[in-house]
Amino acid sequence: MILKIALLIIVLIIIYLFFFKVSRGENSPRKTNRPKIEGETMVECPVCGTFVSNKDAIIKDGQFFCSKECAKL
Numbered sequence: 001m002i003l004k005i006a007l008l009i010i011v012l013i014i015i016y017l018f019f020f021k022v023s024r025g026e027n028s029p030r031k032t033n034r035p036k037i038e039g040e041t042m043v044e045c046p047v048c049g050t051f052v053s054n055k056d057a058i059i060k061d062g063q064f065f066c067s068k069e070c071a072k073l
């Protein structure tokens with residue numbers, strides 16, 4: 001009888017931990033839902049406001065521009 005109660009408590013703890021992990025797992029992707037691609041940083045063009053990856057951006061005077069037109073090159 002004591003073993004059955006102990007088993008029931010263990011099962012309840014497992015269920016509680018499972019739901020706790022699930023609820024935490026649902027929250028984490030929302031926080032990372034930003035304009036950011038793996039290995040790349042998205043930067044906003046100060047002229048037109050377009051987001052462009054720092055790899056494709058044109059750097060002029062320490063600022064990132066989406067195109068040559070915005071950088072006035």
Ligand SMILES: [Zn+2]
Binds near residue numbers: 046066
């Ligand atoms: Zn631009």
